[in-house]
Amino acid sequence: MLTRLDLHYFKCFELLRLPLGHLTLLSGANASGKSSVLQALVLLHQTMREHEWSTRLMLNGEAIKLGTVSDVVDKVHGRKGLSIGVIDHNKTYSWSFSGERSELSMAVDYVMVDQDRIDQPERLRHLLLPELITSLANRLKNLTYVTAERIGPREVYALEDRQIASVVGPAGEHVVSVLHWGRDEPVLDGLVIQDVINKRLHQVEARMRMFFPGCGLEVQQVPRVNAVTLGLRTSDATDFHRPIHVGFGLTQVLPIVIAALSATEEDILLIENPEVHLHPAGQVFMGQFLAEIASVGIQVIVETHSDHVLNGIRRFVKSGQIQPEQVALHFFRSSSSIDIAQVVSPQIDARGNINSWPDGFFDQFDKDMNYFAGWD
Known part of the structure; x- marks a missing residue:
């Protein structure tokens, strides 16, 4: 498991x-x-997946497009370079990259694994020396990234080869292909809903019913x-409808559910704004679902x-199903002020209580209520 991410001169982070x-x-x-x-x-992930033998960090690809070197190097303190590092299973990996500010990729200046540093490497595989490939490379290469801009309902969905549609895709563009090809695959034992057949299609449908009671799924190849x-349908008493007729909420949640139920232990899921188009009660359940995946x-x-x-x-922490x-x-604040920490990390205890609530940390409801009560 990744236990720390280090960024130096990357975007807004010195x-x-x-x-x-x-x-x-x-x-x-x-x-x-x-x-x-x-x-x-x-x-x-993008460099490892799309450019297996590259000695450059690819800033633009299928997963993400970040522009030029000038767009990703911290403009206040950085010049032409940045570094990214992770700690994985107590092993430290770091990469230093540099490039001209107008370039669309960055050269690898060095790769460091623990104390072993290789400068100006001439040959890399998955951004590591070929003889040093570890499970980290495989997990980063195969991670799932789901952005906030997920595709909405479609009349039809392209059927991609398994090699292309191995994950749901940043916008959920491969989600129906992943479900189609893996419909009979089992999900992790810890995520199985009892009394439901342990096949991905049945388990996904059962999970969707927890968000949307009565939800049914039907996937058919043209x-x-x-x-x-x-x-899609929202009741056992109705026929299946085209996705456009059942609202955006279902199609926004579906990529997250399928990504989770397609994952194996130690896989990495990156998810932006899972609450999109969800009712508050559904957002609470989404939080519980994410915690269950992690557990x-x-x-x-x-x-x-x-x-x-x-x-x-x-609530999931308080239930005892995941340890605090x-x-x-992590609560992020604007980097414009040098007087406050850029990131504050409140702690959660076994009862689900949080030890500190810095200004701006999910406190808008209280501020509004105080305003209406005349306390502000």
Whole structure:
């Protein structure tokens, strides 16, 4: 499991050493750096997945497009370089990258594994020396990244080859292909809903029913066309409908559910704004669901603006199904002030209580209530 992410001169961070848990929640103001944390891991993933033998960090690809070197190097303190590091199973990996500010990729200046440093490497595989490939490379290469801009309902969905559609895709663009090809695959034992057949399609449908009572799924391949249709219903008493007729909520949650139930132990899931188009009660359940995923050994890093998602996580901690030390909470603040820490990390206890609530940390409801009560 990744236990820390280090960023140096990456975007808005001069230096960041961020502890990671089985479940890590990133919160804070807009443009405070939350997405940058995810993007750093996605850049490693993108390079490893799309450019196996590259000695350059690819800033633009299928997963993410970040522009030029000038867009990703900290403009205040950095010049032409940045570094990304992780601690995984007590082993430290770090990469230093540099490039001209107008370039679309960055050369690897050095790779360091613990105390072993290789400068100007001439040959890399998955950004590591070929003889040093570890499980970290495989997990980063195969991580799932789900952005906030997930695709909405479609008439038909492209049917991709398994090699392409191995994960749901940043916008959920491969979600129906993943479900189609893996419909009969079992899910992790710890995530199985009892009394439901342990096949992915049945388990996904059962999970969706917990968000949307009565939800049903039907996936059918279009004859002689590389396409599939997705049928949805909200009651056992109705026929299956085209996705456009059942609202955006279902199609926004579906990629997250399928990504989770397609994962294996120690896989990494990066999820932005899982609360999109969800009723507050559904957002609470989403928090509980994310905590449940993490409790079975899948690492989840989630960015959210929802106090309901946070409360769902707190409820799952209080239930005893995940230990408080397995949950990391981080609140990001604007880097414009040198007088305050850029990241504050409140702690959660076994009863789901949080030890500190810095200004701006999911406190808007209280501020509004105080205003209406005349206390502000």
